[in-house]
Amino acid sequence: RxxxxxxxxxxxxxxxxxxxxxxxxxxxxxxxxxxxxxxxxxxxxxxxxxxxxxxxxxxxKGPQRGICGADVHTIVARNFLSHLTEGAAGHAEHGREVALTLLEAAEGTAPYEIKDQGKLLKVAQDLKIDITNKEPKEIAKEVALKALEDFSKQKGIMNWVELRAHKDSLATWNELGVTPVNAHLEISKSVARSAMGCDADPLNLVLGGITMGLVDGYAGLHLSTDLQDILFGTPKAVKAQYAMGVLKEDMINIAVHGHVPMLSEKVVEWARKLNSEAKEVGAKGINIVGVCCTGNELLMRQGVSVASSFSSQELVIVSGVLEAMVVDIQCVMPGIQAVAECYHTDIITTLPYVKIPGASHIEFHPEDADEAAQAIVRKAIGNFTKRDPAKIAIPQETVEAYAGFSTEQVVEALALINQEDPLQPLIEAITSGKIRGVAAIVGCTNPKEKQDIGNVTVAKELLKNNVLVVATGCAAHSLAKHNLMNPQGLAYCGEELRQVLEGIGQAAGLPSLPPVLHMGSCVDNSRPADLLTAIANKLGLPIRSLPVVGSCPETHSPKALSIGTFFIAHGVDVHVGVSPQVSGSSVVTEMLCGDKVSEGVTAEKVFGGKLIYETDPVKGAQLLLERIDSKRAALGI
Ligand code: BF8
Ligand code: SF4
Incomplete structure (x- = not known):
């Protein structure tokens, strides 16, 4: 190309x-x-x-069954389940690592504070922990132990499902028998049932996939967000810069890449503390830039600028000014090492189960987080003088983005309009039609696809039609880079949506809210889910009847499929722009993408939402608008 x-x-x-x-x-x-x-x-x-x-x-034309006798529907359903299991396992490991860090912080063995004590108390109370006369650390320990139960209990349902799920959704899952007991048990069961000679029933396998979506949603997304907010603070509105231009020629540049904020928060802290050492080697200071979801995490809580989404991660190195790229887990291309070998950049892996041949390895454990972060920053400082001046080229462009829209921040902004009942202005805008619906644009960029075009096109089509858009993950990078997270993007909004955004923004002392609200990393898809649950509770409706949709135009990751499944299980339609690799089975395709009048069981009949696969982003957006309109019509609004 x-x-x-x-x-x-x-x-x-x-x-x-x-x-x-x-x-x-x-x-x-x-x-x-x-x-x-x-x-x-x-x-x-x-x-x-x-x-x-x-x-x-x-x-x-050719064999229609595998050697064991599995037909195409079994094979496709089993492969789909394997993808969802992989996605759920990634997010569940993320959640477990955060829970362990909270436990160690509470026990005083890891150097982390509890930054949001308000959220700690709220989560503890919602978990029905008795907090009377207890110190924050004691409460944090109990919350961490409750979280770890979601990886060990053998009976009942996961604590975080009870904590966060909408009651109507939960009733449907219980009736189907798909509610998870604990994340590890379910992931293990899922791997076991996918093996040769086990589950061969396509419907049963797809239902197993729903369980993986719920494991992802509760042990991954919700649990991670809740505990990360407690440890590192709940995001508030921030301004930062996006695009490759955030790299600085006169500074030591360190890219933090991956997902789990325990490492990256410490790297930021030590970059600030070791700034004077950077000056000693001739740099003006240390510039941390974000890549992928780590970029989102640091942007949301620290206002750190963001260089790149997934598909262009190697190109950050090609700038010739990157001293180190430090990575933890997920979406880290092995290819970065071969690229780094052409420049002076050090790739630093940090976890014992994520290594890349040729890369440096500085092992990171919460208990010695400070030592590891210092070593990482010093390694980068030591590289500054190794740059090849002939290979330096930094693109000029940066784009301003407003971010930090946690659910709490959104509610706080709405409270400026209606202190007593903050959600009311949003609900009124939806029922009056000023806001036609709400869409979450989520997921990745994919090197096979033209970067950003799918994410941006779907967003612009929806904004033009007065749909309120929130974003997470690498999709948020695409939208930010193309001016959809600053007031310039208001030009793309329908008139009525623009008035709503200006009204709320001005009440908060801004010219306007940005057209797209950045809600964070992929695990922060819990935030739009929380917002939906709050709206549904307020209206006394199930989530499935709300005019809300999800779109994942450029995904590459099985994690995006398991998050999508989590939303479908709530009755939210989810569009994907890249093949979910199920089209070989008419039966599985019908279960996921079929409608109410299809023969047999479909997600739409059972949950009220379905998978929409459409590669053309304009058509994808049109299909989402049709779904929003049909849900509005059913509500009589
Ligand atoms: O968890 S959006 S490319 S970085 S998978 Fe990966 Fe996709 Fe980016 Fe974040 Ni999410
Ligand atoms: Fe072939 Fe084994 Fe798969 Fe059966 S389980 S279809 S025998 S590879």
């Missing part, structure tokens, strides 16, 4: 051109070299045992 066909971000185009000039291979080039496998992309290739791999030929 020409550089213009790879991304609509000019800085990415410039760096890709430089990479190609310098003979550096990136994910965009590798995507062009990779031919699409028709079997894998439709989900019909099975590698679940050593009799295989078995592939089911399309159109009935």
């Amino acid at each position: 020409d550089i213009q066909d790879v991304s609509i971000d000019q800085g990415v185009q410039e760096l890709l051109e430089k990479a190609r000039r310098e003979g550096v291979d990136t994910a965009f080039d590798r995507a062009d070299q990779m031919s699409t496998c028709g079997f894998g992309s439709t989900g019909v290739c099975c590698r679940h045992c050593l009799e295989g791999p078995c592939r089911i030929a399309p159109n009935g």
Whole structure:
């Protein structure tokens, strides 16, 4: 592809051109070299045992069953479940790591404070923990132990499901028998049932997938957000910069990349503390920039600027001014090391179960977080003088973004209009039609796709039609870079939505709210879910009847599929713009994407929401608008 066909971000185009000039291979080039496998992309290739791999030929021409006798529907459903299990496991590990850190902080063995004591008390009370006469650390310990029960209890349902789920959604899940008991038990069961000779029933496998969506949603998203807010603070409105131009030639640049904020928060803290050492080597200071969801986490709580989303992560290195890229877990391309070897950059892995050949490894454990963060920052400082001046090129453009819209911050802003009943102005705007619906644009960028175009196009189509848009993950990067998170983006909003955004913004002392509200990283998809639950509770309606949708136009990650499944289980329609690899089975496709009049069981009949697969972002947005309108019509608004 020409550089213009790879991304609509000019800085990415410039760096890709430089990479190609310098003979550096990136994910965009590798995507062009990779031919699409028709079997894998439709989900019909099975590698679940050593009799295989078995592939089911399309159109009935060739084998129609694997060696064990599994038909195409079993194979596709099992592969889909495996994807969801992988996604849920990633987020559950994230949640567990945070819970352990909170426990160690409470016991005084890890150097973290409890920054949001208000949220700690609220979560503790909602978990029915007795807080009378207890110190914050004592309460934090009990909250952490309750969280860890969600990885160990053998009976009942997960504590975080009880804490956060809407009662009507929970009733549906209980009736279907899909409510998770504990995350590890369910993940283990899910891996076991996907093996050869176990679950062969496509419907049962897809229901197993719903459980994985719920594990992701509660042990991953909600649990992580709650405990991270307690440890690091609940985000408040902040302004920061996006795009590759946030790199600084006269400073030591450290990119923090991955997901879990325990490491990145400490790197930021030590970068501030060791600033004088940076000056000793001739730099003006230390500039931390974010990549992927770590970027979102630091942006939301620390106002740290963000360089890159997933698909262009290697290009941050190509700027020639990156001293170190420190990574933890998830969405870290192994390819960054080969790119780093062409420059002076050190790739630093930090977790024992996420290593990259050739990279430096500074192991990070919460108890010695300070020592590890210092070593990381000092390694970067030591690299500053190793730059090759001939290889330096930083794109100029940066874009201002307003972020930090936690659910608490949104409610606080609304309270400026109606102190007694903060949600009322939002609900009135929805019922009167000033706001036609609410959409969460979430998920990734994908090197196979033209970066940002899907995310931005869906957002603009929805905004034009007066849909209130919130965003998380790398989709939020796309929208921020294209001016949808500052007041300039109001030009893309329908007149009525613009008035609502200006009204709320001005009450908060801003010219306007930004057109898109940045709610955080992918685990922070718990925040829109919390907002929906609050609105549904206030209206006395189930979430499934609200005019709300989700869209994931450029996903690459199984995590996005498991988050999407979590929302579908609430009855929220979810659009994906990249193949979810289920089209090889008419039965599975019908279960996920079929409608009320389809034969057999469909997600829409059971939950009230379905999966919408559409690669054209304009058409995808139109389909979402149709769904919003049909939910409005059913409510008589
Ligand atoms: O968890 S949006 S590319 S970085 S998977 Fe990965 Fe996708 Fe980015 Fe965050 Ni989410
Ligand atoms: Fe083939 Fe069945 Fe083994 Fe899959 S589980 S590889 S279909 S024999």
